[in-house]
Amino acid sequence: DTGVSQDPRHKITKRGQNVTFRCDPISEHNRLYWYRQTLGQGPEFLTYFQNEAQLEKSRLLSDRFSAERPKGSFSTLEIQRTEQGDSAMYLCASSPLAGGRETQYFGPGTRLLVL
């Protein structure tokens, strides 16, 4: 068990560019979550996957954001036409489907800076 991993750890981009982040959950964890954390705030829920199905999306997830989890393993979060307001830490978390389902384990995050 190597924990949740995220790639890249840091990303600097120019406004208007597209970016994609990857999250690899703990193996055999069926549930996967994305959160966004802006400076001085707590993380805010973005979206939730159970296996490959995206079951909930926050209103924070505008149409420029898209998340996928093909085959129920790793997940990607893409932001199109980035804006300066997208600058934040993007956190991924996973939990099992059954025993211990209420407890999420977080990755190290991807810090995005939009210039």
Added chain:
Amino acid sequence: AQSVTQLDSQVPVFEEAPVELRCNYSSSVSVYLFWYVQYPNQGLQLLLKYLSGSTLVKGINGFEAEFNKSQTSFHLRKPSVHISDTAEYFCAVSDRSYSGGSNYKLTFGKGTLLTVNP
């Protein structure tokens, strides 16, 4: 809808002093409660959680928290802090009603920055 209020944005203390970080929540349903710690430029690490049973829960690094249902609080305490405890601490809740289709998404407070001075 749920909300979490962390009453102190910053708590400075001296090394070896006791500390209490306060957390109150609001929810229309029963909740699970969590404390996470975040060191600079890192993700969140679970400190402890309340799921059911004893209202006093113990976690890692000598931390403990007490669930008070009547006051809707879940304050975090440590009897003697170390320099290495300097970090941001987040209180979080999730809906525990699995039968209602809860996905256990977390609602976080804004965090409390604990600074331990020598």
